[in-house]
Amino acid sequence: MSSVSSMSQLTREIRESARKLLRDGQVQVVIGFERGSLPLRSRPCFVRREEDIDRLVWDGCCETNLARYLPKRKEKAAIVAKGCDSRAIVELIKENQVHRDQIVIIGVPCNGMIDGLLIEAKMGRGSIVEDEGSAEKLILKRTNSEEILDRTDFLHEHCKACTHPDPVLYDVLVGQPSAEAAKDTFSDVEAFGARDEEGRWAYLVHEVGKCIRCYACRNACPLCYCPECFVDASQPRWVGKSTELSDTMVFHLIRAFHLAGRCVACGACERACPMGVDIRKLNRKLQKDVKDLFNHEAGMSLEEASPLADFRVDDPEQPMVDP
Amino acid sequence: MMESDTWEPKIVAFLCNWCSYAGADLAGTSRIQYPSNIRVVRVPCSGRIDPLFILASLQKGADGVLVSGCHPGDCHYLTGNYSARRKFAVLKSLLQYIGLEEGRVQFSWVSAAEGTRFAKVVEQVTARIKALGKSKKLVKEIPGG
Amino acid sequence: MTSMTSMTSMTSAIRANTRLLRKKRMESFLEALLQDGLVFAPVRKGEMLLFERIESARDAVLGQRNTKNSPKSALFPQTERLFAYRHHKEGLAIEAASTGDKERVLFGVHPCDARAHLLLDRVFGGSTEDPYYAEKRRKAIAISIACTHPDPSCFCLALGGGPCSQEGSDLLLLDLGDSYLVEAPSERGRLLLEDKSFEDADEESFDKAELIKRTAESSMQPAAPLWEKATDEGMEKPLDALFDDPLWNDLTESCLSCGICTYLCPTCHCFDISDEAGAVTGERIRTWDSCQFPLFTRQASGHNPRPSAKERFRQRIMHKFSHLPKNVNMTGCVGCGRCVTECPVNLDFREVLLALSKNEAT
Numbered sequence: 093m094s095s096v097s098s099m100s101q102l103t104r105e106i107r108e109s110a111r112k113l114l115r116d117g118q119v120q121v122v123i124g125f126e127r128g129s130l131p132l133r134s135r136p137c138f139v140r141r142e143e144d145i146d147r148l149v150w151d152g153c154c155e156t157n158l159a160r161y162l163p164k165r166k167e168k169a170a171i172v173a174k175g176c177d178s179r180a181i182v183e184l185i186k187e188n189q190v191h192r193d194q195i196v197i198i199g200v201p202c203n204g205m206i207d208g209l210l211i212e213a214k215m216g217r218g219s220i221v222e223d224e225g226s227a228e229k230l231i232l233k234r235t236n237s238e239e240i241l242d243r244t245d246f247l248h249e250h251c252k253a254c255t256h257p258d259p260v261l262y263d264v265l266v267g268q269p270s271a272e273a274a275k276d277t278f279s280d281v282e283a284f285g286a287r288d289e290e291g292r293w294a295y296l297v298h299e300v301g302k303c304i305r306c307y308a309c310r311n312a313c314p315l316c317y318c319p320e321c322f323v324d325a326s327q328p329r330w331v332g333k334s335t336e337l338s339d340t341m342v343f344h345l346i347r348a349f350h351l352a353g354r355c356v357a358c359g360a361c362e363r364a365c366p367m368g369v370d371i372r373k374l375n376r377k378l379q380k381d382v383k384d385l386f387n388h389e390a391g392m393s394l395e396e397a398s399p400l401a402d403f404r405v406d407d408p409e410q411p412m413v414d415p
Numbered sequence: 416m417m418e419s420d421t422w423e424p425k426i427v428a429f430l431c432n433w434c435s436y437a438g439a440d441l442a443g444t445s446r447i448q449y450p451s452n453i454r455v456v457r458v459p460c461s462g463r464i465d466p467l468f469i470l471a472s473l474q475k476g477a478d479g480v481l482v483s484g485c486h487p488g489d490c491h492y493l494t495g496n497y498s499a500r501r502k503f504a505v506l507k508s509l510l511q512y513i514g515l516e517e518g519r520v521q522f523s524w525v526s527a528a529e530g531t532r533f534a535k536v537v538e539q540v541t542a543r544i545k546a547l548g549k550s551k552k553l554v555k556e557i558p559g560g
Numbered sequence: 561m562t563s564m565t566s567m568t569s570m571t572s573a574i575r576a577n578t579r580l581l582r583k584k585r586m587e588s589f590l591e592a593l594l595q596d597g598l599v600f601a602p603v604r605k606g607e608m609l610l611f612e613r614i615e616s617a618r619d620a621v622l623g624q625r626n627t628k629n630s631p632k633s634a635l636f637p638q639t640e641r642l643f644a645y646r647h648h649k650e651g652l653a654i655e656a657a658s659t660g661d662k663e664r665v666l667f668g669v670h671p672c673d674a675r676a677h678l679l680l681d682r683v684f685g686g687s688t689e690d691p692y693y694a695e696k697r698r699k700a701i702a703i704s705i706a707c708t709h710p711d712p713s714c715f716c717l718a719l720g721g722g723p724c725s726q727e728g729s730d731l732l733l734l735d736l737g738d739s740y741l742v743e744a745p746s747e748r749g750r751l752l753l754e755d756k757s758f759e760d761a762d763e764e765s766f767d768k769a770e771l772i773k774r775t776a777e778s779s780m781q782p783a784a785p786l787w788e789k790a791t792d793e794g795m796e797k798p799l800d801a802l803f804d805d806p807l808w809n810d811l812t813e814s815c816l817s818c819g820i821c822t823y824l825c826p827t828c829h830c831f832d833i834s835d836e837a838g839a840v841t842g843e844r845i846r847t848w849d850s851c852q853f854p855l856f857t858r859q860a861s862g863h864n865p866r867p868s869a870k871e872r873f874r875q876r877i878m879h880k881f882s883h884l885p886k887n888v889n890m891t892g893c894v895g896c897g898r899c900v901t902e903c904p905v906n907l908d909f910r911e912v913l914l915a916l917s918k919n920e921a922t
Contacts, residue, residue, distance in 0.1 A: 128906035130713060135906035136814040156905055160816075209607060285512055293514030293552060302605075304629070304638065307853070308818035308904055322467065324855050330467050333834055333847040334639035338555045342470045345509065349466050352505050364904035366628060366820050368608055377512045381505055400505065403497035405487070410504040413481070413523040415535035555836075 102150040102200060105266035106172055109198050111145045113170045119196055120167035125154040131232075132208050136161065148172075152230065152243055155205040157360040159314035163189040171195055174202035176358035178259035179391025180314040183354050186394060189317055199262025201270045204244070204251035206230065209368075211246055215239070250359035250372060253280070260392060278380040284373065295373075296341070302367040303340045305333070309361035309371050310347060315354045322346060348374035353382040353399035356391040424478035424544045428453040428537075429468060431461045431496075434485035434526045441530030449534035450541040453481065460484065462495030466506045469520055473553040479519045479544035483536065486524040496524070515552055518543040577744040579758040580765055581733065586740075589757040590617035590667065597663030597699070600634040602627045611669075622668045623735055625711055626896060630826035631666050631673050632680065635696045638823075642692065642833070642844045657692075664696060669704040672716045672896040674728035676826035677702065682888035683829055692846075701748055704729040705740075708772055710780045715910065716895035718786050723776040734769050741769045786881075786910055788917035794891075795913070796882040798920050807919050808874050811912045814905040815869035819850035821876070821899035827892050830856075851875055877909060 110122040126137035126147040134153040138161075139145055150172070158171055159180035173181060178199055184190045215232060230243040244252075255276045258269050284292065307323075310316045323331045323343050330346075332339045348355075357379055361371045382388050385408065386399040430436040436457050442449060454477075458464060461484025469480045482503065490496040503522045511517055521543070523536045581589065593599050594617060601620035602609050611627040611634070614620055641657040666674075681697065684690035707714070707723035716722055726732050730749035733740035741761055744750045787795050822828040832849035835842055849856060852872050858864045866872045880892030900908050 129908040129911055130901065130906065133906045138810065138813045140810075156814075161814075213607060281512075289514045289516065291514070292512065296513045304819075304823050306819035306823050306850075308816060308820050311816040311818040312904055324853075330471060332555075332836055333832055333849075334836075334845055335847075336555060336639065338474050338553045341553060342467070342474065345470065345513070346467055349506065349509065364816070364818070364820075366824060366902045368606060374509065374513070377509060378505065381508050385504055385508075386501070400498075400501055403494060403501055405497065407487075407497065407500055408504075409487075410500070410507060410522070413521050413536045413539050415532065415539055 102267045103148065106150055106198060106200065107145050107148050109264045109266065110139065110148055110170060111142060113196055114139070114142055114145070118168065119170040122148070122170040122172075122198075123158050123161055124148040124170075124172040124198075125150065125156070125158075128153070132206060132211060150200060152204070152206040153208075155248070155360070155363050157312065157314050157358045159184060160312060160360070162195065162314070163317040165190070165194075169195050170198055172198045172200060173259050173262065174200050175254065175256040175258050175260070176202075176356055176391075177314075178261050179256060179356040180358060182261050182391045182394055183315055183356065183398075184317075186398065187354075192394075196264070197259065197262040199259030199265045201258045201265075201267050202251075202254070203257065203270065204247035204254065205363075206243060206246050207248045207251075214241075214246075248359055248363065250357065250362065256391075261394075278376070278383075281376050281380045285377075297337065299370045299373065300337060300340050300344060302369050303335065303344070304367055305335055305340060305343070306366065308364040308366065309369075312360040312364035313351070313355075314358075314360070315351055315356075316347070322350075344369075344371065344374060348378055351375060352378040353386070353388055354390050355379065422545075422549065424452050424541065424549070425476065426453045426479040426481060426540060426544060427472040427477045428455050428481040428483065429458055429461075429464050430455055430525075431463075431484040431491075432457055432459050433491035434489065435461075435483035435523075435533065437527035438483075438525040438529045438533040441527065442533045443530075445530045447530055447534045449537040452541045452544075453537055460490065460492050460495035461499040462490075462492070462497075462502075464499060464502070466502065469506065470553065473515075473519070473550060474555040476550070476554055478547070478550040479521070479540065481521050481523065481536070481540050483523045483525050483533075486526055489526060516547050516550075518547055519550060575761070575766070577750055577753065578761055578766075579742050579744075579753050580739050580761040581742050581758055582739045584738075585757045586622075587617045589755070590620060592755070592757070593665050593667070597665060599665045599667055600631060601667040614667075620668060623705055623708075626670045626673070626714075626898070628898075628902070629824055630676065630896070630898070631669050631702075632676065632826050632829075634664060634666050635677065635700060636680065636684075636693055636829060636831075638848045640692060640846050642846055644841065644843045646841045658695075662699065664700045666700060666702045669702050669729070670707055670896070671704055671723060671725040671727070671729065671732070672714070672721055672894040673826045674702045674704045675716075675721050675725060675894045676728070676896070678728045679827045679884070679888070679890050679892055679894070680829055682890055683884075686888075701730045701752070702728060703731045703752075704733065706732055706734045706773070706776070708735050708776050710776060711897060711901075713897035713901050714780060714895060715784075715786075715897060717777065717780055718784065719891055719893055719895040721894055723780065724773045734772060736765055736768050736772070739765070741765050786913045786917075788914060788920070794881075794885055796885055798917065799878060799882045802916050802919065803874070803878070805916065805919055807916060808870050811915055812870045812873040812907070815852075815873050815907050816905060817852050817854060817869045817872060818904070819848075819852055820902050820904065822850040822852055823848055824898040824902055826894060826896055826898075827880070851879070873907070873912075877912065881913070 113119045122139040124137055125134045127149055128135045132153055134149060134151055136156050136158055137147055157177050157180055159177050162184055185192050230241040232239045255273045257273055331342050355375045357375060365371060382399050388399045430439055464482050472480045484496045484499055487496055510520055521540050525533045525536060599614050601614045603612050603614060603619050604621050609624055609627045611629055611631045643657055644655045646653045684693040710723045726745035730746045731752055732743045744753045830849045830851055831846045833846045835844050857866045866875060884892035
């Protein structure tokens with residue numbers, strides 16, 4: 093899964109493409125990443141002037157799914173997209189939230205994003221003052237020392253299991269394509285499904301109990317673009333505003349359901365969550381079901397309709413009451 | 416009525432107007448006896464059912480939910496039940512995955528001519544849910560201040 | 561500000577309200593507090609530190625970095641029942657919620673969060689007192705622990721606070737190694753100090769404490785002012801003048817409009833009221849709300865005066881650094897740093913303020 097290019101090489105190539113696109117007037121804005129205000133943070137940035145191009149970077153902290161900034165955008169935009177981001181873009185194009193010819197996709201093969209919490213657990217919080225998210229090695233600097241770590245030990249779980257590191261749709265591809273990624277076996281879903289019923293429920297209660305209803309998961313998701321989310325509806329009011337457990341469960345269950353067949357499992361929801369809720373537990377199950385039931389994988393085809401917006405006359409019958 | 420062994424489950428039944436509701440009607444006019452645990456909500460089509468209806472029912476204390484529509488191919492709106500079939504499959508799988516007891520949420524196809532079948536469906540569903548006991552998992556409560 | 565007659569009498573006044581608590585006595589001290597009332601303290605949940613109610617002294621985790629959530633939930637819970645009601649044949653019966661008469665101890669609070677309560681006091685107090693907050697506040701005691709190793713993301717100094725600030729605390733504990741030096745800035749704290757868990761502090765402890773305090777303060781990132789041309793008059797006027805500056809568009813473009821900054825903030829206090837109604841019974845509850853949610857200002861007509869993240873983010877800054885100073889004479893920020901570290905897109909309001917201040921018309 094490692095990319096041969098170094099991070100600084102990718103940064104250079106991204107800036108080059110961006111500069112050309114802005115200069116030629118092909119786009120009005122480049123949506124990419126810049127260094128954040130804290131160590132091990134990079135963040136979305138919107139470049140509209142050539143003199144700002146050098147703000148753009150690529151490193152192991154570029155974890156936001158930038159496709160989230162595409163719906164309702166009026167101007168022509170270039171967007172830096174890793175594998176998962178590009179699949180979200182495919183879904184957005186299918187759902188008419190962005191026109192294909194309105195965007196220029198600068199595709200970046202991704203070798204995984206760093207989980208800041210894992211670094212914190214190892215190095216202690218607040219000790220890192222500088223980092224260099226390079227291709228294989230992670231160089232972390234404290235005030236008086238430096239440590240070089242193997243980045244693969246500190247990737248997000250979902251990045252470690254990524255099956256599509258390279259963009260599936262792009263106009264410009266920087267860097268080198270990744271090595272072939274492993275196929276998804278959904279072993280995580282099967283393992284959880286094999287647990288006993290009460291154990292599964294208890295796990296969900298525990299996870300959902302952490303939720304503070306900040307909606308960062310929903311707002312970070314590129315596919316959650318509804319002008320009015322069901323959770324905010326008041327006529328009728330489906331879900332209350334408190335952190336009452338069943339309400340919060342319904343929020344997560346229905347949001348996952350609304351994403352069935354559309355979620356590209358990018359992990360932006362989990363990364364945005366401040367409380368460490370295992371949000372993807374539900375999305376992963378639905379991903380597997382959609383594959384098993386309808387042979388569909390989100391974000392891979394501009395032609396294939398989304399499974400819950402489609403049907404077949406000969407869809408398999410499910411267990412029903414059938415006396 | 417206070418003892419737990421006389422507890423009767425409350426089951427919300429979403430029935431599509433053209434087939435299942437008519438089938439239930441036929442059971443009634445034919446004087447076919449079936450358990451009185453179901454509370455019927457008539458909808459135009461099984462495809463109208465939003466998973467939110469099902470979860471809201473459980474939140475409000477329903478011990479079980481039945482959704483019934485036309486047989487595939489017979490939908491009054493031609494394809495509504497095909498969409499429903501996909502949604503139910505996904506929802507049922509998800510609810511089972513999170514540890515909701517199997518059998519609390521059930522689906523069936525009952526046509527307008529199938530009064531007897533409807534009665535049998537209700538019997539089966541009621542028996543199953545009665546065996547599961549009172550639903551507790553998704554019931555809504557408000558914590559005090 | 562009290563005037564001092566002499567340095568010695570001031571010092572001895574401070575020392576009179578300062579004692580020592582050996583760490584090995586901490587558990588029994590906490591257990592005693594648990595006997596008398598509710599205790600809230602930092603606890604470890606998985607990898608996270610959260611401020612929650614504890615039932616056993618051993619659950620409290622002290623002297624760590626600050627908790628993910630703020631202690632405000634002990635005084636202003638995220639979900640709070642205001643009253644319950646029931647329809648009878650005779651009419652409607654309403655039962656007001658009560659917090660009971662138990663004391664509530666907020667233990668292991670960081671000085672920034674203790675200061676935050678002073679802001680909440682002003683907002684929820686005054687001529688229109690919030691009875692739900694007030695009832696809890698009257699019975700609440702804040703036992704804070706000074707920050708000997710502030711995080712790089714902390715900036716309490718820039719907002720008039722400090723890692724060893726006493727403001728808002730009834731007791732302030734300073735970690736000396738095997739004991740805490742305990743200062744009692746309030747009357748309630750002074751009463752607590754009479755407890756047998758505490759002993760007199762010796763000269764060495766005082767000297768050690770001074771050194772630790774100085775080290776803690778100087779170790780903080782240089783207390784860069786949040787506004788480039790910092791004036792004694794604060795940021796209100798220049799911020800007001802920059803309300804329509806187009807720079808806001810660029811600075812806020814990445815905002816997700818989630819509620820993380822507001823919900824984790826120790827001074828944010830907006831709420832919504834809703835009814836959870838059954839057929840016969842029901843409850844009126846209040847829940848935290850966020851000015852960052854689009855729904856916050858959406859009107860019944862559908863019009864929204866704050867239609868995008870830019871208006872909402874700007875509003876939050878204006879509220880904290882202009883409106884609150886004008887209305888209650890206190891800034892709505894204590895520099896805890898949570899909004900900076902927890903924002904999923906690292907939208908750092910300090911950078912926003914500095915960028916705006918550079919844009920300030922001369």
